[in-house]
Amino acid sequence: MDYGNNNASSGTPPPQQQYSSCRSMSPPSRVSSCSPPPPPPAAAVHVALGNAAPAPAPGTTTTVVVLSPCAACKILRRRCADGCVLAPYFPPSEPAKFTTAHRVFGASNIIKLLQELPERSRADAVSSMVYEAEARLRDPVYGCAGAVCRLQREANELKVQLAQAQAELVNARAQHANLVALVCVEMANRRDAQQLQQPSMMMMMDGGGSASGSDELGVAAYHQQQQGFYDSDMDSATWPDHEAQLWT
Numbered sequence: 001m002d003y004g005n006n007n008a009s010s011g012t013p014p015p016q017q018q019y020s021s022c023r024s025m026s027p028p029s030r031v032s033s034c035s036p037p038p039p040p041p042a043a044a045v046h047v048a049l050g051n052a053a054p055a056p057a058p059g060t061t062t063t064v065v066v067l068s069p070c071a072a073c074k075i076l077r078r079r080c081a082d083g084c085v086l087a088p089y090f091p092p093s094e095p096a097k098f099t100t101a102h103r104v105f106g107a108s109n110i111i112k113l114l115q116e117l118p119e120r121s122r123a124d125a126v127s128s129m130v131y132e133a134e135a136r137l138r139d140p141v142y143g144c145a146g147a148v149c150r151l152q153r154e155a156n157e158l159k160v161q162l163a164q165a166q167a168e169l170v171n172a173r174a175q176h177a178n179l180v181a182l183v184c185v186e187m188a189n190r191r192d193a194q195q196l197q198q199p200s201m202m203m204m205m206d207g208g209g210s211a212s213g214s215d216e217l218g219v220a221a222y223h224q225q226q227q228g229f230y231d232s233d234m235d236s237a238t239w240p241d242h243e244a245q246l247w248t
Helices: 003-010 015-024 071-076 095-104 107-116 119-138 144-247
Strands: 044-049 062-067
Touching: 071 095, 071 107, 095 107, 095 119, 107 119, 119 144
Parallel strands: 044 062
Antiparallel strands: none
16 A cells, blocks of 8 residues: 555645644744733824814724814915915904905915015014005005095194194293283282382371360360350359449
8 A cells, every 4th residue: 555645545644744734733832922912003183174074994093183274275275284374364263354465465476475574574564465455445546545645634734733722822821921920010019009008197197196186175275265254254244233232
């Protein structure tokens, strides 16, 4: 009986093949059994523009960060890339700001101007462009020049009014000074007149007292004289009667 035919008929592999198959089916080694388990799947972070977000893969934790494009890119209908020069100055909450500037200057001119300026001056440049655009839309003929001319005219009118007010103030101060001087002169004249009247009144008071005393003395002497004359008349009138009585 042939050994090779028996192996072929029985279906058993040769000894070398059996050994190799036994090695391949050996249990895992101790080192492989002690290895740490594989880490869990990392959280997948998807960055979506607008409201569109990709569908997360099954079995993964997905954190969706929605980045809205700037107002300029949204109006221009283009993707707002990282480092967009318009994004810091035209936020999504102020679309009218870019719309006004875009209607007058255009997006390419705005981008070109911002790229030529340093970053510290770009915000002021955007504010200036928006103001000029608003003025141009309000007044298509003169724009900002019309507002500047109007303000200059008002400033000149105010200067004229200020000069008139200053002249009136100078006149009022001069009149006040003149009135104060007149009042001071009048008060000085009155004071001098009072000082001159006081000595004369004292003299009059002294002279009036002496005259009244002499008058009183004269009146008293006159009364005494009259009383004496009266007494003498009475004596002369009654003397003949006495004499007649004596002789009778």
